[in-house]
Amino acid sequence: MVGVIVDSAFTAVVTSLNTDIISPVLGIFGGVDFSDLQITLGTSKNAPVLKYGSFITAVINFLIIAMIIFLIIKIMNKINEGIKAKIDDEEEILVDDTKVCPYCMEKIAKEASRCPHCTSIIKETDDNN
Structure with a gap:
């Protein structure tokens, strides 16, 4: 209308x-x-x-x-x-700066030592992108 x-x-x-x-x-x-x-x-x-x-x-x-x-x-x-x-540029930046928590599979910062979602301790060897 x-x-x-x-x-x-x-x-x-x-x-x-x-x-x-x-x-x-x-x-x-x-x-x-x-x-x-x-x-x-x-x-x-x-x-x-x-x-x-x-x-x-x-x-x-x-x-x-x-x-x-x-x-x-x-x-x-x-x-x-x-x-x-x-x-697309912002998503590319986000992809480069994140990794996946091996316990809850949520995206977290690469430098994080603890997952903010499930509070699991992330070991340095657990680098799943």
Whole structure:
């Protein structure tokens, strides 16, 4: 439900961006406002009107939305990769600094002489990684 609300608000913003900013700027260079482009199919008063300018505007809206979503996903993937790399580095450090208690099989510090979990005395020869 939240996605639908955000989507409708986002669509309104992108539509406004296209109609209020992009189309007028393109109109300066091309002398054309896309929203007014149309072809009348016939000569009668009630002849159908093909509004291809509105279609072009809708396509531009779609492309803007698709580009923004693509960039958001790209940024989120980069952030996710960075977090995953950091977690992997921390796990590697933890693996290097620990050993397994031979009695309760819990991870403990390599320098530990007593297991904090089962309180067993760990001999120096019991180096199980």
